[in-house]
Amino acid sequence: MKLKSIIIALVVITATISFSSFQPKPDVMERGKKLYQSECLACHQADGRGVSRLAPTLIKTPWVLGDKKTLIDIVLNGVSGLEVEGEIFYNPMPDHSRLSDKEIADVLTFVRNSFGNKASAVSADEVKQRRLAKKK
Amino acid sequence: MKYLQLSRNAALAALSLVATISFAKENDPPTKKLADEIKNAGLTLPKGFSAESVVDSMGAVRHIVVDKSGILYAKLERRRVANGWTGVRALQLNGNAKATELSGFGDYTGTGILIKNNYLYASSNSEVFRYKLVDGKVQNPNQPEVIVTGLIDKRQHASKSIAIDDADNLYVNIGAPSNVCQERDRVKGSPGMTPCPILDSAGGIWKFSASKQKQSYAEGKRYATGLRNVVGLDWNSKENALYVTVHGRDMLFQHFPEMFDQKLGAELPAETMYKLKEGDNAGWPYAFWDQGQKKYILSPEYGGDGKKEPSQKFTPPVMDFPGHLAPNALLFYTGNMFPERYKNGAFIAFRGSWNRAPEPQSGYFIVFVPFEKGKPTGKWEIFAEGFKGKELIINPNDALYRPCGLAQGPDGSLYISEDNKGKIWRVTYSGQ
Numbered sequence: 001m002k003l004k005s006i007i008i009a010l011v012v013i014t015a016t017i018s019f020s021s022f023q024p025k026p027d028v029m030e031r032g033k034k035l036y037q038s039e040c041l042a043c044h045q046a047d048g049r050g051v052s053r054l055a056p057t058l059i060k061t062p063w064v065l066g067d068k069k070t071l072i073d074i075v076l077n078g079v080s081g082l083e084v085e086g087e088i089f090y091n092p093m094p095d096h097s098r099l100s101d102k103e104i105a106d107v108l109t110f111v112r113n114s115f116g117n118k119a120s121a122v123s124a125d126e127v128k129q130r131r132l133a134k135k136k
Numbered sequence: 137m138k139y140l141q142l143s144r145n146a147a148l149a150a151l152s153l154v155a156t157i158s159f160a161k162e163n164d165p166p167t168k169k170l171a172d173e174i175k176n177a178g179l180t181l182p183k184g185f186s187a188e189s190v191v192d193s194m195g196a197v198r199h200i201v202v203d204k205s206g207i208l209y210a211k212l213e214r215r216r217v218a219n220g221w222t223g224v225r226a227l228q229l230n231g232n233a234k235a236t237e238l239s240g241f242g243d244y245t246g247t248g249i250l251i252k253n254n255y256l257y258a259s260s261n262s263e264v265f266r267y268k269l270v271d272g273k274v275q276n277p278n279q280p281e282v283i284v285t286g287l288i289d290k291r292q293h294a295s296k297s298i299a300i301d302d303a304d305n306l307y308v309n310i311g312a313p314s315n316v317c318q319e320r321d322r323v324k325g326s327p328g329m330t331p332c333p334i335l336d337s338a339g340g341i342w343k344f345s346a347s348k349q350k351q352s353y354a355e356g357k358r359y360a361t362g363l364r365n366v367v368g369l370d371w372n373s374k375e376n377a378l379y380v381t382v383h384g385r386d387m388l389f390q391h392f393p394e395m396f397d398q399k400l401g402a403e404l405p406a407e408t409m410y411k412l413k414e415g416d417n418a419g420w421p422y423a424f425w426d427q428g429q430k431k432y433i434l435s436p437e438y439g440g441d442g443k444k445e446p447s448q449k450f451t452p453p454v455m456d457f458p459g460h461l462a463p464n465a466l467l468f469y470t471g472n473m474f475p476e477r478y479k480n481g482a483f484i485a486f487r488g489s490w491n492r493a494p495e496p497q498s499g500y501f502i503v504f505v506p507f508e509k510g511k512p513t514g515k516w517e518i519f520a521e522g523f524k525g526k527e528l529i530i531n532p533n534d535a536l537y538r539p540c541g542l543a544q545g546p547d548g549s550l551y552i553s554e555d556n557k558g559k560i561w562r563v564t565y566s567g568q
Binding site for chain 1: 214215216217290293294321322323386387491494530531532556
């Protein structure tokens, strides 16, 4: 019984590790990059570092690399008055709900795996769930 | 074609400037080169001018003012969540030597600061305070009079720049908390609102008494409208008129790539300078000034196609500049130290762009506009540069210094402040 739980635990850990080291597909990254350029670059800039006072960095911050729900919600609903790691930002982030679930998934996967970031992909289904949760 | 001409002229000017600088530098021995750089504290200035740093890193210094007693007051902006933070700093100037700090007070963020009739005025993002000065020193740092209160502060374009005329009137910029008054701010495809409800309480200059306490919208008056976000403003006593510099709208290329390509989106709309009369309207959000065509163009959010003109007449600017350069301070020079052509002309501090990406960023310099009888007599010219710290800026965070404030010293020297590190320069003219 004890051995069984240990095996299950090991399987879960291995699965988690391999999931987090998952490499996003090149076509997802390519589509995500194009979307980043048209939707995000103006404020977060070509290098993802953002602009002080206006738009926060996307690099190695829990807002991007942490809970995907929070990240998806920011893209779907927009946000203003955000304080990121103690820094105050003055410009609001507009909502991007006009983008499809797949487009949001692609661009967030790109952001989570660019500029030195490395994190699991975002799926269209995860975006869909957040969109449904918003409507409730 | 006009843009091409504009950029060609700019390129030629830049080239000749670079040629002049490199010519001078190449012929100087390396030690002299270094000495020169230190001498002008990193700035490049016209012949006969020199600069010294009086403070190196005081924080996010926005506007500055120098009292006749030789005390400099700086208004600082709060950039991080922190305790024990001060928003106004007083410095004793010591000529070309480093200044010594006298005091710090006021726990509010903000941009505006000025001295009039022995009072120091400073603004938060929703109020204007004043402090009595005796021999240039603030008497009541913890009990200022509250002159104006309750102005809207929604973070975006929240800074309240101030000017006072010679008849005890206070002019306050109330920037529009919006890019172009869309139903959903900055959302691609969201239409502009008609009439724009923001204009009732922002997007213009409001006029108040400079000496009555606790005024708000009810006691004030909208002096001029259609101004998206004014950060530089100055009362020109000689012309008895208010002049302002405006930050134009963002996102023409990003939201309307079918009308504006990447280069045009970086150049448009113009950053503008106005001489304002009561009742003037500068067009925001319905139209923007196109510096190539020298006319107002209907905003695409309001049915524009990049060419159509608005049906309403708007006040034309007195001077226009390339897009997104962020004119953050305006100062009419009235001193006697600089050569005659600078007298009554305008200095403008450009904090530098962010909305020109993916094109390289631009600005980060001090401009001079020659004036006669209240009108520009020629095109704008770069007066001081070298703030960027490197030639090519892609991300504005890479600019070393971001010019933001200007002040005239009692001897006619010019003080320049910047809000990235908080450096302040003193620029003097000796003709040498």
